[in-house]
Amino acid sequence: MYFVFWILSICYVRFSNGLTVNGNHVIKNYYYYNDKYTVSCSFWSWGRCTRYRNVRDYTLGCAAGWWSILEFLFPGCDYAICDGKTVFTGACNKYYPNDYQKTKNKGIVRSSGGTCSSPDTCTNCNDGFYSNGPYCEMCGPIANCNHRRCTSGSNQVCAWCDGEVKYSPYWRAYTSHLDTTKCQKACSWRSDSTRCYPGTCSNELAANCQCAANFGGTHCENIQDTPAIEYNHCKFTDDQGINIVENEPNYVQQSHPIIWTNFLGYTKMKTSMVAKYMQPADNRDADSYITGFRVGVIEQRTTMSYYSAGSVTPSVKTLTCPGMHRDQPVDFETCPMDFSIWNGMGHDDKILYEVSSTNGGYVDVANRENGRTTRYYYQGQTLTRTFEYHWDVVNPYHCSVSAGKSCTHFISIPTDITNNPIMTFSWDGWSDDLAGILYYEYQVFDLDKDGTQLVDGRVPVANAGNKPINDTNDCVQL
Known part of the structure; x- marks a missing residue:
């Protein structure tokens, strides 16, 4: 007799997901399960009995913070996770x-x-x-x-x-070369900065712009001093050049005394002026964004204004000196100008001779950002001098000519007849309504005999000229 025993075997198959134990950032995830098995049991152990046991096993997965794109294909977890993203x-x-x-x-x-x-x-x-x-x-x-x-x-x-074309002076609108934690405004071509010329920018900074002497403004664009007028001459003359009235040509003050004349035959007005303005030293570096600079005298003007007696509106003649303008300043210029005089000059007419000189110039600035060069102009100053020529053709007079008016004698002598060689005398009561009295002159003559009568001497024995107006007495030694 044969006995046949059937053995039942139950297999558990763990399907792989592609990850391997040695893959990058792969971990084992352990777990437990009940494993069923049979054993011989009953009489003579011919029977089979089911038993259970606790078995530990694992699966492969990605460590925390790691991810595998296709776990069933790739052996490792190669992609990190940042805030839930890969x-x-x-x-x-x-x-x-x-x-x-x-x-x-x-x-x-x-x-x-x-x-x-x-x-x-x-x-x-x-x-x-x-x-x-x-x-x-x-x-x-x-x-x-x-x-x-x-x-x-x-x-x-x-x-x-911003605005840093090169890491080099004159090529940056803002700079961090002093402190990398901030960008400081540099002197530059930009309108919201400062060209600062003529001037200097310590450490390139716009805040440190120091304009050259006699220049000011945001960009040092304002000239603060005037040109010098070193010569200003106006001469009135007749055709023959005999009768002349003229000013002091080297007069450099702003106010000038009136020049009076009583000659009506002038036909020409000859003027000449010399003005000068010297620009400061041009010390810019070769690499500067300032590519051109020139200041000087840009205009010299002479104006003759004629006022007829009592008029407040003049007739004006003006000439300007050629060869200078704001694009062509000059250091020094002599400028002669001739005018024809007005016809019909009369009493109380006047002519104002005015000379003026203006300085100015330009600066050329290269824009490092767009490659263009722009010309800017300086705001200059004008120096003006005015000389008045006034016609007074009415002679001075003594108060005795006014009817019904009592006044002092035109000249007073203590004794008419004397043998004292020292003679004293005084005068008063003289006037001039327009020009006023500038000074007194007198002459003393001997009394001569002409046959049977006394006559004025022909040759003065004493002269005095330019006696001050407040000096109204004198004495002479005969």
Whole structure:
């Protein structure tokens, strides 16, 4: 007799997901289960009995913070997770709609970029961004800075300031060469800065602009001193050049005494003026954005204004000296000008001779950002001098000619007849309604005999000229 025993074997199959024990960032996830098995039992152990045992097993998975793109194909977990994102879903990257970095190579950059190299840790951020855990974030702001760099949210420095064409003097509108944590305004071609010429900018900074002596303003564009008029001459003459009235040509004061005349036959007015203005030393560097500079005298003008008696509205003749203007200043210029006189000159007429000189000039400025050169003009000063020529053709008079008016004698002598060789006398009561009395002159004559009568002597025995107006007495030794 044969006995046949049937053995039941139950197999558990664990399906693989592609991960391997040695794969990157792969871990074993252990678990327990009841394993059923049979044993011989009953009489003579001919029967089979079911038993259970607790068995530990594992599955393979990705460690926390790691991810596998296809677990059933790849042996490892090669992709880190940053804030729930992987490289395939924009891990680390932040987009800044209201801020940006401006780099020399890439232009405007608003996205932080970066690589999630380990869980919640970003590396390889774009230039101008720093790693801050699961994100790359933009470096903090610096006013007037295009491109900031940093390693944290508080240590940003400027790598490229606004308007910095080159990292070199005269090529930047803002500079960080003194302090990389800020961009400071430099003297430059920009209108919101200062050209500062003629002048100097200590450390390139606009705040340190020091204009040259006698220049001022935001850009040192205002000339603060006048030209010098070193000669101003006006001569009235007749056709023969015999009768002449003229001013003191080297008179340099602003006010000048009236020049009086009683001659009506002048036909010509001859004038000449000399003006000078010397520009300060031109000490700009060869690489300066100032490419041209010139200041000096830009205008010399002579004006003759004729006022007829009692008139307040003049007839005007004006001439300007040729060969100078704001694009062609000169240091020094002599300028003769001739005028014809007005016809019909009369009593109480006057002519004002006015000379003026104006300084100015230009500065050429290269815009480093667009390559263009712009010319700017200086605001100059004008020096003016005026001389008055006044006609008074009515002679001075003594008060005794006015009817019904009592006054002092035109001359008083203590004794008419004397043998004293020292004679004293006085005078008073003289007037001139327009020009006034400038000075007195007198002459003393001997009394001569002409046959049977006494006559005035023909040759004066004493003369006095230019006696001051407040000096109304004198004595002579005969």
